[in-house]
Every structure is written in structure tokens, then in C-alpha cells.
Amino acid sequence: MSKVKVARKSTLIDMTAMSDVTVLLLTFFMLTSTFVKKEPVTVKTPGSVSEIKIPETNILQILIDPKGKVFMSLDKQADMINSLESVGNEYGLTFTPEEINKFKLQKTFGVNIRQLKAFLALKPEAQDAQLQNLGIPTDSTDNQFKSWVKNARISNGKDLRIAIKADQKTPYKVIKSVMNSLQDLNENRYNLITSLKVESSAKK
Amino acid sequence: MAELQTNDGGGKKKKGGSKQKKIHVHVDFTPMVDMNMLLITFFMLCTSLSKPQTMEIVMPTNKETEVKNKSAVKASEAITVILTGGDSIFYYEGKPNFKDYKSLKTTSYDPTTGLREFLLKRNTIAVAKIKELKQKKLDLKISEADYNKQVSEIKGGDGTPTVIIKADDAATYKNLVDVLDEMAICRIGKYVIDKYTPGDKFLVKNLVTKGTYQSNFAN
Numbered sequence: 001m002s003k004v005k006v007a008r009k010s011t012l013i014d015m016t017a018m019s020d021v022t023v024l025l026l027t028f029f030m031l032t033s034t035f036v037k038k039e040p041v042t043v044k045t046p047g048s049v050s051e052i053k054i055p056e057t058n059i060l061q062i063l064i065d066p067k068g069k070v071f072m073s074l075d076k077q078a079d080m081i082n083s084l085e086s087v088g089n090e091y092g093l094t095f096t097p098e099e100i101n102k103f104k105l106q107k108t109f110g111v112n113i114r115q116l117k118a119f120l121a122l123k124p125e126a127q128d129a130q131l132q133n134l135g136i137p138t139d140s141t142d143n144q145f146k147s148w149v150k151n152a153r154i155s156n157g158k159d160l161r162i163a164i165k166a167d168q169k170t171p172y173k174v175i176k177s178v179m180n181s182l183q184d185l186n187e188n189r190y191n192l193i194t195s196l197k198v199e200s201s202a203k204k
Numbered sequence: 205m206a207e208l209q210t211n212d213g214g215g216k217k218k219k220g221g222s223k224q225k226k227i228h229v230h231v232d233f234t235p236m237v238d239m240n241m242l243l244i245t246f247f248m249l250c251t252s253l254s255k256p257q258t259m260e261i262v263m264p265t266n267k268e269t270e271v272k273n274k275s276a277v278k279a280s281e282a283i284t285v286i287l288t289g290g291d292s293i294f295y296y297e298g299k300p301n302f303k304d305y306k307s308l309k310t311t312s313y314d315p316t317t318g319l320r321e322f323l324l325k326r327n328t329i330a331v332a333k334i335k336e337l338k339q340k341k342l343d344l345k346i347s348e349a350d351y352n353k354q355v356s357e358i359k360g361g362d363g364t365p366t367v368i369i370k371a372d373d374a375a376t377y378k379n380l381v382d383v384l385d386e387m388a389i390c391r392i393g394k395y396v397i398d399k400y401t402p403g404d405k406f407l408v409k410n411l412v413t414k415g416t417y418q419s420n421f422a423n
Contacts, residue, residue, distance in 0.1 A: 015233030022240035029244060033251030045256065046378040048385045054258040064377075163258060168378035172287070172371045175380065179397075183263055191258040194381055 037073065038107045040131040041065035043167045047197030054191060058159045060152050061193075063108060064166035068174035069135030070145055071110030074152060080104050082155035087113060087147050110135045113144055138177050146181045153187070162190040259384060264396065283326065283367050285319065285383060286404050289374025293319060293383075294411065300403060305410040313382050323390040326365045330391050333358045359393025367395040370404050 034056070043065060056075075063071040074080050081104050088095055091113050095103070102120045103109070106127075111119045111134045119127060119134070138145040153160055162182065166175060182190060279298040286294045286308075294308050301307035312318035324331060334355055341351045358364075369383055380397075387395045 012230065012232070015237050016231075018237050019233040019240065022237055022244060026240055026244050026247070029247035029251065033247060036250060036252050046381040048257060048259050048381055049388055050257050050259040050385070052258050052260060054256055165256075166377045168376060170377040171373060172375040172377065172380060173373035175377050176371070176373070179263065188263045189260070190263075191260050192381060192384070193256045193258050196257050197385075 039063060040071060040108055040110065040128070041069065043165055045165060045193055045195045046168045048192075048194035049197055050194060051196075052191075054163060054193060055161065058156065058161060060149065060156075060160055060162050062149075062162065062164045062178060063110075064164065064170050064174055064178065065132075065135075066167040066169040068171060069110065069132075070138055070174075070178065071108050071131075071135060072145075072148055072152075073108040074156075076156070077104040079152060079155045079160075080106075080109075083148060083151040086151040086154065087144070090147050090151075091144075093117070112137055138174070138181065140177075143181060145178070146185060149182065149187065150185055153185070162187055163193050164190060165193040259381070259388075261384065261397075278366075281364070281366050283323070283365050284370060284404075285367060286370050286372070286400070286408060287375040287379045287383060288372040288408060291376075291379065293379070294408060295319065295322070296407070300407055302403070302406065302410075305407075305414060308407045308411045310411070313379075319383070320386050320390060323365070323367070323386060323392060327390050327392055330358050330361065330364050330393075334391050355391075356393065359391060364393060367392055369395060369397045370400045371397070372400050372405075372408075 059075055061073045081100055084103050099120045136145045282298055284296050293311050295311055296308045337354055340346050371380055
């Protein structure tokens with residue numbers, strides 16, 4: 001019996017082409033994408049046929065969750081510092097440089113200004129866990145939301161755009177109080193953030 | 205890993221061959237591909253490709269509402285849409301008629317039979333004109349700027365309905381956006397979000413109870 005000779009084949013696969021493809025894809029993703037902002041609550045925006053895209057900078061985003069909690073985010077850190085200081089002034093609070101530093105790193109903020117000091121002293125993980133249960137007070141007796149918007153406008157000037165991002169199930173009552181606060185401040189032009197829905201589709 | 209292969213041929217060199225050594229360079233790209241795939245996955249998960257859409261709305265200022273806007277709407281052009289909880293939606297044309305509960309009509313968000321059908325019917329002229337303009341734009345007969353200008357002119361023209369949107373506290377944000385959306389689809393240029401008044405509440409209650417609520421009041 002003769003031994004069956006197995007031809008030795010090299011198992012090396014040329015990965016160069018594969019590498020080319022992946023690098024190309026990577027470049028595409030890096031160039032076209034924008035990072036998702038970390039939001040304390042998940043918000044599912046209602047669909048609309050509007051095709052206007054929202055500008056990327058100079059946005060004051062008002063985030064309203066289904067339970068009616070209000071959060072805000074500003075895209076420039078300098079504006080956040082300015083607004084924090086002026087809102088603090090209104091409520092007779094001053095913040096240490098350390099606290100201001102911590103505050104400016106927050107992506108979304110939404111804490112009662114009186115509890116803000118205690119909140120900023122927490123560790124980032126604890127902050128994330130707590131933030132979803134907090135929110136900026138919007139009641140007529142203690143309308144901190146109004147002073148945040150007012151001071152953000154003062155610090156940023158005319159170019160700041162206000163965008164409201166609310167969940168589908170948010171009751172109109174909350175939206176109304178937010179809109180009324182904006183109306184009181186003479187902010188009559190703002191954007192409602194929606195997701196895309198095609199006009200011709202008859203189904204919902 | 206890169207590997208260099210030289211064809212030394214076991215030390216024995218051919219006499220007449222070229223003296224230069226032939227070197228095959230093999231670079232193993234597998235780790236590179238691994239890393240790239242990892243990065244791609246990261247980018248796909250952590251980024252959003254599409255920017256969110258937005259809807260621009262302009263609200264009347266507090267001062268203006270008291271002086272100008274209230275009497276400006278002709279009764280024949282006014283449509284009041286009332287949104288309440290449970291996705292229900294009502295409308296009435298012109299002035300509210302508190303005596304007849306049937307003046308308030310029930311409708312729905314359904315795109316074929318609901319509010320859209322009614323609004324399109326009321327706004328046929330403007331819709332037709334804009335359709336014509338859109339075709340012209342597609343045929344490149346008019347420029348984008350001209351198109352926008354003419355569209356806003358048609359939307360604000362005489363005879364187009366003015367819609368007053370009133371939402372109850374129980375209505376959701378989706379309801380509001382849906383109605384605003386209908387405004388865009390039906391090419392209605394004049395609409396306003398107004399306060400839900402006790403009068404509207406009365407109308408809705410009256411319709412739900414089919415007029416018995418009204419007779420309670422009369423007694």
C-alpha cells in the first residue's frame with residue numbers, strides 16, 4: 001500500500017483587498033456620521049412630512065419625555081457656563097470653578113438649580129442614573145425653565161435656535177406650558193424635531 | 205505578520221542567473237482587517253447617519269393676539285380643529301354654534317377619509333395651483349426661489365381657509381404634530397394654535413352626549 005500524498009496548500013489568504021474595503025467603509029462612516037448625543041431619556045419623535053433639516057450648531061434643544069420632564073442641552077460649552085452663572089445669580093447661587101467645569105461637560109442638563117450643587121458632586125455614573133428622574137421645573141410658581149431659556153438667549157445672542165424634541169406620548173399640557181413660557185419670553189419662532197414620514201404613504 | 209521569502213535555493217546558486225535576490229513580501233493583513241471591522245462596528249453603533257427632521261412654527265406674540273389677530277379671520281374661512289384625548293378629533297366651520305350639537309363634526313387622522321380629505325376639499329384651488337407650480341419647477345421652467353415665493357403667495361391668498369388648532373390637555377404631542385403635518389400636506393398657509401376654551405369643551409361634551417348636556421344647561 002502506498003501512502004496517499006496530500007498536497008500541501010498554503011492557507012494564507014490575501015487580506016489586502018478586504019483591508020481596502022474596510023478602510024473605505026471606515027472612512028465613509030467617519031465622514032458622514034455625527035455622534036449620537038447622550039440623552040437621559042429615550043424619546044421617540046412623531047413623524048412628519050417636513051423636510052427641513054435641523055442646523056447643527058447654535059441649538060438650544062428642549063427635550064421632553066413622555067412623563068413631561070424637561071431637559072435642555074446647549075452645544076457650546078461657553079454658553080453653558082454663561083447661562084449657569086446668570087441663572088445661578090437669579091436664584092442667589094454661586095458655583096465654584098470646579099462645579100462649573102463639571103457642569104460644562106454635561107451633554108444634557110435638567111436639574112432643579114437648588115439641587116444642582118449636590119448633583120454635580122456625584123460621580124458621573126450616579127449622575128446618569130439620577131438624571132432621568134429629575135428635570136427642570138416648569139410650573140408657574142417656580143419656572144426655572146424660563147430663566148434658563150432667557151439666559152441662554154442672552155449669552156448666545158440672536159443666532160440661537162430653539163428646538164423642541166418631545167415624545168409622541170407627551171401630553172399636550174406639558175407642551176403647552178413650555179410653549180407658553182417661550183411665548184412669554186417673546187420666543188415665537190422655534191422648531192419641532194420630528195422624524196421622517198413619507199407623504200404618499202397612506203399607512204400609519 | 206510580514207514574512208520575507210528569499211529563493212536562495214538551498215545555497216546553490218545558478219551560474220548564469222541574475223545575481224539579484226528575488227524577495228517576495230507577504231504582509232498578513234488579518235489583524236488590520238480585524239481592527240478596521242471593530243472600528244466600523246463602533247462607528248455604526250455610536251453615530252446617527254441622518255439628521256432629524258424639523259418643523260418650523262411661528263407663534264403669535266402675546267401682544268399681537270390681543271389687538272389684531274382675533275377679528276382678522278372671516279367666519280366663512282375659519283375652520284376650528286379640536287384635539288382631545290384618545291386620539292379623537294373634531295372640527296367646526298365658521299363660528300361655533302352652541303345650540304346645535306351637530307355643528308361640531310367628528311373626524312379622524314386617517315389620511316384618506318379623515319381631516320385631510322376635508323381640508324383638501326376646502327383648499328382645492330390652492331392645492332391645484334401648487335401642484336401646477338411644482339410641475340413647472342420639475343420641468344425647470346421656474347427657479348426654486350420663484351417657486352417658494354409663489355407658493356407662499358398662493359397659501360396666503362384670498363379664499364384659502366384659516367385653521368385654528370385647539371388642543372385639550374389630554375391630547376398628545378403626536379396629535380399636535382399630526383395636525384400640523386396635515387396643514388403642510390393640505391397647503392394651508394394660515395393656521396394658529398390657540399387656547400382650548402370652556403366653549404370648546406362645551407361643544408365636545410355636547411356632541412358626545414348628543415345634545416343632552418346642552419338641555420341640562422337650558423334648564
